[in-house]
Amino acid sequence: MRRCLPCGLLVSLLLSGCASSDNTPVLRSLDSFKGESACYDRQTEPYTAVVDTHLHYRPFDGRAIPFNEVNDYLSQTSVRFANVYGIGQMLPSDSLCSNYLKCPGTPVSPTTRNDFVNAANMLEYKPDDLHLTLSMTFTDLSDPEPTVALMTLYEKEYPGLFHWMGEVNLVKQAQFNNRHKPATPQDITQWAGFMAELRARDYPITIHSDIGNDASPTLYLPLMERALALYPHNKIVWAHMGLSYEQTNMKASEHIAILSRLLDQYPNLMIDISWRILEDYYFSKAANQPLYVAFLNRYAERILPGSDFVAFRGNNFKVYQKELEATSRILQYLDDNAFRNIALGENYFKLLKLDYQAPMVCKR
Incomplete structure (x- = not known):
């Protein structure tokens, strides 16, 4: 089961949407879509x-x-x-x-x-x-x-x-x-x-x-x-x-x-x-x-x-x-599959054959 990395880790701050100390979601970088990244937590991102x-x-x-x-x-x-x-x-x-x-x-x-x-x-x-x-x-x-x-x-x-x-x-x-x-x-x-x-x-x-x-x-x-x-x-x-x-x-x-x-x-x-x-x-x-x-x-x-x-x-x-x-x-x-394909960009990446991939959605 994939889970988001702990919010205290720097990589999580860069790649996932765990909330910061003021509860503001940390937004993902462009680079985070170039390979496997922390799963997408729909409750916090x-x-x-x-x-x-x-x-x-x-x-x-x-x-x-x-x-x-x-x-x-x-x-x-x-x-x-x-x-x-x-x-x-x-x-x-x-x-x-x-x-x-x-x-x-x-x-x-x-x-x-x-x-x-x-x-x-x-x-x-x-x-x-x-x-x-x-x-x-x-x-x-x-x-x-x-x-x-x-x-x-x-x-x-x-x-x-x-x-x-x-x-x-x-x-x-x-x-x-x-x-x-x-x-x-x-x-x-x-x-x-x-x-x-x-x-x-x-x-x-x-x-x-x-x-x-x-x-x-x-x-x-x-x-x-x-x-x-x-x-x-x-x-x-x-x-x-x-x-x-x-x-x-x-x-x-x-x-x-x-x-x-x-x-x-x-x-x-x-x-x-x-x-x-x-x-x-x-x-x-x-x-x-x-x-x-x-x-x-x-x-x-x-x-x-x-x-x-x-x-x-x-x-x-x-x-x-x-x-x-x-x-x-x-x-x-939407369900997790549709959310990943639509909201997280997987459909777009495949349509244009881009070298990017959407993160998986965290399982709970």
């Missing part, structure tokens, strides 16, 4: 995830929290691994708008701007105590033809730096008033070139694709189903469990049935549980919670955690901390 797979280092308007400051936010929490997303759909550079929701009619258009800023920052400010995975977020899924050429440009300018694609929008109703158009079934067939390139590079792709809305619960589901059917060998991550603010009343049983069917049918599909909308409208409801916990336990190897924090300059560490806590809250109810 945080339930917040060690990996944030859905983190936007850049906002819609370019006025961002500095890169190093965002990294400092992570270092103050349990997070040691993160995906560096930009936001591929930006407001015009000369726009005074900072929140597209308050500026109907102002276009939010795909661009490479945020990705190149992130790449430059990674080269100049790569942290020693975090593992960051840079993602391409520029792709316009309704106009995919330029994607392969742009991927080639990225590799020329920043060789070996990008290892993920997304978050990219298949259908995002929140941006309909800002000239976003969903990709059509015909558009999806035109993804073949860049999806083949992603497979060749072994990059996952995170897709935002709303299932539907409260008036029509599965209105857009056929679009995601078509993408999965055409590209079953791609590592596809479905963002936010397919939900959105336009869909806050879906029955948990129906939602879970859709996800379960597609996970069973497509072995390369993964689901991310980012965005606090899931906690606020679904997970936290008393009747729903046991259903979602059972779902996450059942598909323990197919789930990725994330905050969906956006590094807009108006946000700060307290906002990130609250988002991380809210999006991680469901994790405290």
Whole structure:
């Protein structure tokens, strides 16, 4: 039986979460995930995830929290691994708008701007105590033809730096008033070139694709189903469990049935549980919670955690901390296997074939 090392030992202070003298949990270092470490004591260590797979280092308007400051936010929490997303759909550079929701009619258009800023920052400010995975977020899924050429440009300018694609929008109703158009079934067939390139590079792709809305619960589901059917060998991550603010009343049983069917049918599909909308409208409801916990336990190897924090300059560490806590809250109810795979990062390490491993959970 594995047990945490005594709190008085230095190695325990570095590698485990035993509480310090003031009862503050000691957070694990990045190095502690490089090999076998002290088991994870769920009674004394945080339930917040060690990996944030859905983190936007850049906002819609370019006025961002500095890169190093965002990294400092992570270092103050349990997070040691993160995906560096930009936001591929930006407001015009000369726009005074900072929140597209308050500026109907102002276009939010795909661009490479945020990705190149992130790449430059990674080269100049790569942290020693975090593992960051840079993602391409520029792709316009309704106009995919330029994607392969742009991927080639990225590799020329920043060789070996990008290892993920997304978050990219298949259908995002929140941006309909800002000239976003969903990709059509015909558009999806035109993804073949860049999806083949992603497979060749072994990059996952995170897709935002709303299932539907409260008036029509599965209105857009056929679009995601078509993408999965055409590209079953791609590592596809479905963002936010397919939900959105336009869909806050879906029955948990129906939602879970859709996800379960597609996970069973497509072995390369993964689901991310980012965005606090899931906690606020679904997970936290008393009747729903046991259903979602059972779902996450059942598909323990197919789930990725994330905050969906956006590094807009108006946000700060307290906002990130609250988002991380809210999006991680469901994790405290998972069984040990699911907690290790999801919260402690094992799924993420395997997906990217990283030379890291999650600690085992202490047995009691």
